[in-house]
Amino acid sequence: MDDQQFRQLLNCFALSWDGYRKVRKGVKKRVRRHMQQLGCRTMQAYLSALNQNKEARQHCEYLLTVSISRFFRVQDFWQALENKILPTIIKENRHRVKVWSAGCACGEEVYSLKILWDMLGGRFQRLPELEIWATDMNPAYLNKARTGIYPRSSLKEIPEALRKIYFRPQAKGRFYAVCDPLKKQVVWRVHNLFFDPPGRDFQLVFLRNSLLTYYQDELKEPAFQKVLDSLAQGGFLIIGSHEKIPPGARGLLLFGHHPYIFQKEA
Ligand SMILES: C[S@@+](CC[C@H](N)C(=O)[O-])C[C@H]1O[C@@H](n2cnc3c(N)ncnc32)[C@H](O)[C@@H]1O
Structure with a gap:
């Protein structure tokens, strides 16, 4: 998945490229696995699967969340x-x-x-x-x-x-x-x-x-x-x-x- 395809996915959830730029490697990896599970070879196929399958869309939304944190951050x-x-x-x-x-x-x-x-x-x-x-x-x-x-x-x-x-x-x-x-x-x-x-x-x-x-x-x-x-x-x-x-x-x-x-x- 190249950055342009990743941006297409972010746009589908109104997520911001700036927010994901630094963490995109890990997020892409999770999404790629999900694409494989759904048998989607292209971003186009994946986006259309997400449109048709509410559960898959919800799962993808979870995959896009980033949990980076730590105690007493800042x-x-x-x-x-x-x-x-x-x-x-x-x-x-x-x-x-x-x-x-x-x-x-x-x-x-x-x-x-x-x-x-x-x-x-x-x-x-x-x-x-x-x-x-x-x-x-x-x-x-x-x-x-x-x-x-x-x-x-x-x-x-x-x-x-x-x-x-x-x-x-x-x-x-x-x-x-x-x-x-x-x-x-x-x-x-x-x-x-x-x-x-x-x-x-x-x-x-x-x-x-x-x-x-x-x-x-x-x-x-x-x-x-x-x-x-x-x-x-x-x-x-x-x-x-x-x-x-x-x-x-x-x-x-x-x-x-x-x-x-x-x-x-x-
Ligand atoms: C990077 S963590 C931030 C954790 C903590 N607030 C901190 O600053 O260390 C971002 C969290 O926001 C949550 N999140 C993202 N979009 C959300 C939404 N629309 N509603 C509720 N939580 C959301 C994610 O699931 C993730 O756990």
Whole structure:
């Protein structure tokens, strides 16, 4: 499959070439295998099979998702979260804090937050109840997230002292399992960002490296608006460090000097 044929496939799902350029090798490999399984020798034949077969189309859509993530991805952000954002949210929401991790992949971002939250327990007399909605369109990723077992490479940004507290080594240290208490109070749900959010009034929404990276512009704006609507007034929205919010988006203020942290206007 050459790049032109791959672009044809991306276009069929309104996915963006820019988002896939760096990861296309691995994605193409998965798609090629699917083409073979369906007996399609050309992209034309594959596209027409996807048009006629809903299940095959759905499977292809899953194959096109990219789950690359790791614990505490972008250290600067997690420091801002620990030192500024979470303390602000906690002071203003004494009873309950609602968080949505949209496009959570295999849960690395969610468990990173749970670790920070647990650590904040030592700084605050009493923490509010934490309710996390962790959603992704790919159910296979959510199953991995529920299991909570990760290759060592996903943990490379976690200091050893923390790794010892929150993870158990498996298979001679090639994999690590998150400890059971971190798994509590997380609702893992299949959800597509083009549909209504799983809740409202979230104080914190993670929308990192999903909608804004992998989709073509015309799809981004309406889905982004739905995400904005789910934020509480004064709530925080986090996007990927290389992403930009759609030009039509209103009602967001940049938070501090981080170009990927926003606060919804009160
Ligand atoms: C690269 S991972 C990002 C994981 C994590 N947010 C991070 O930044 O480390 C992108 C995730 O977005 C999910 N995704 C892509 N399109 C989606 C959609 N329309 N609805 C929900 N999830 C989607 C993919 O399945 C994948 O798990």
